Amino acid sequence: MRKKNIAILGSTGSIGCSTLEVIRHLADRFHVSYLTAHRNIDLLTEQIARFKPHGVVVLEERNAAALRERIGTATEILSGVDGILEIVTRADVDLVLSSLVGFAGLAPTLAAIRAGKDIALANKETLVVGGEIIMKTVQESGVRLTPVDSEHSAILQCLQGEDPKSIGRLILTASGGPFLHLDRKHFGTITRAQALNHPTWRMGNKITIDSATLMNKGLEVIEAFWLFGIPHEQIEVVIHPQSIIHSMVEFVDGSIKAQLGVPDMKIPIQYALTYPDRPAAPYRRVDFGALREMTFFPPDLEKFRCLALAYRALKRGGTAPAVLNAANERAVELFLDERIPFSTIPSLIQEALEAHTPAPVVTMDDLVRADREARDFITRHASAAVSY
Numbered sequence: 001m002r003k004k005n006i007a008i009l010g011s012t013g014s015i016g017c018s019t020l021e022v023i024r025h026l027a028d029r030f031h032v033s034y035l036t037a038h039r040n041i042d043l044l045t046e047q048i049a050r051f052k053p054h055g056v057v058v059l060e061e062r063n064a065a066a067l068r069e070r071i072g073t074a075t076e077i078l079s080g081v082d083g084i085l086e087i088v089t090r091a092d093v094d095l096v097l098s099s100l101v102g103f104a105g106l107a108p109t110l111a112a113i114r115a116g117k118d119i120a121l122a123n124k125e126t127l128v129v130g131g132e133i134i135m136k137t138v139q140e141s142g143v144r145l146t147p148v149d150s151e152h153s154a155i156l157q158c159l160q161g162e163d164p165k166s167i168g169r170l171i172l173t174a175s176g177g178p179f180l181h182l183d184r185k186h187f188g189t190i191t192r193a194q195a196l197n198h199p200t201w202r203m204g205n206k207i208t209i210d211s212a213t214l215m216n217k218g219l220e221v222i223e224a225f226w227l228f229g230i231p232h233e234q235i236e237v238v239i240h241p242q243s244i245i246h247s248m249v250e251f252v253d254g255s256i257k258a259q260l261g262v263p264d265m266k267i268p269i270q271y272a273l274t275y276p277d278r279p280a281a282p283y284r285r286v287d288f289g290a291l292r293e294m295t296f297f298p299p300d301l302e303k304f305r306c307l308a309l310a311y312r313a314l315k316r317g318g319t320a321p322a323v324l325n326a327a328n329e330r331a332v333e334l335f336l337d338e339r340i341p342f343s344t345i346p347s348l349i350q351e352a353l354e355a356h357t358p359a360p361v362v363t364m365d366d367l368v369r370a371d372r373e374a375r376d377f378i379t380r381h382a383s384a385a386v387s388y
């Protein structure tokens with residue numbers, strides 16, 4: 001079997017590092033041709049020494065210059081968004097693992113699809129913002145796009161061998177995050193450190209806050225809508241704090257298929273990279289004796305309003321999900337900078353959505369404009385925001 005050349009966008013992040021671990025044990029199948037990072041050039045230097053890529057990209061030129069000083073010219077070093085857009089189209093790339101965080105992932109993923117590259121997609125914001133354009137371009141280019149998110153990987157696995165017309169509902173599971181049992185009246189005093197302390201998953205900061213607000217589940221509902229072409233009325237969320245069932249599909253005859261496993265992103269990452277193959281993997285297994293119970297209950301949409309807001313944006317359509325995403329990214333940034341309280345995140349997003357009249361998405365420019373306007377809106381309204 002010829003080795004596949006893989007470009008990993010965001011190799012220094014949580015998903016990027018897990019992907020490199022997966023590739024280390026699948027070295028007979030993959031060769032790392034490119035890596036990209038924002039500013040963590042220490043870790044990138046280690047990754048270059050270990051995986052010997054053809055090239056790397058860092059966002060800022062001064063970091064690229066510092067990296068050149070360190071490692072010389074044996075590895076090509078590019079910089080900027082243009083550098084990322086260039087490497088994803090090169091001939092020595094078969095597959096792109098898209099694991100940048102946020103809206104920044106959209107343009108490189110679209111460029112890779114247009115260049116005919118297969119995609120393993122972790123960057124859910126790509127589909128939340130640009131689902132219509134992305135799925136249309138995937139069809140036109142004839143590439144394969146496989147989800148990395150554990151929930152969507154679970155659904156993809158449940159759907160193997162099934163007729164899409166027999167799907168009754170998709171049931172996305174959610175751990176519920178660290179504030180599942182905290183009374184809503186305390187949400188205003190939640191600290192950055194408390195919100196970053198997720199009970200079952202270790203992830204990057206932005207998705208960890210999204211998991212605490214349940215916006216992550218809202219983004220995943222929109223992601224599922226585009227990936228599987230299922231109406232929003234047939235996509236449900238259930239809280240399952242043990243994170244063992246990663247999602248389920250109910251079929252029209254009432255049968256339900258679920259995919260289970262330990263909460264370890266290396267498992268869905270490997271599935272996305274090797275799909276439809278399922279090679280052996282050395283990761284931890286579920287110990288049912290130690291697990292003892294699996295519990296389920298419906299999400300509290302009054303307490304976790306971000307989830308309700310995501311459904312609302314999906315129903316409104318057009319540019320509304322782009323506004324939801326941008327408002328959320330900016331509000332999360334402000335919370336992480338300790339400039340707004342946790343409870344203000346949904347209030348600001350709601351205001352941004354209410355102030356926006358959704359327009360049809362025809363080109364990328366429509367998305368870029370909606371994104372910029374929503375970020376500006378949040379920045380302007382942050383200091384005056386009321387939490388309700």
Ligand SMILES: NC(=O)c1ccc[n+]([C@@H]2O[C@H](COP(=O)([O-])OP(=O)(O)OC[C@H]3O[C@@H](n4cnc5c(N)ncnc54)[C@H](OP(=O)(O)O)[C@@H]3O)[C@@H](O)[C@H]2O)c1
Nearest residue numbers: 010012013014015037038039040100104122123124203204
């Ligand atoms: N982590 C998980 O378990 C998980 C699970 C499912 C889905 N996802 C999704 O996967 C994506 C990545 O999540 P993560 O947790 O891996 O994030 P992360 O740990 O924050 O990593 C983000 C990566 O992107 C780079 N980066 C950040 N901003 C950038 C920008 N503006 N331009 C270019 N590169 C940039 C970072 O570089 P530096 O390190 O140099 O800053 C890092 O390599 C997100 O969309 C998330 O929702 C994550």
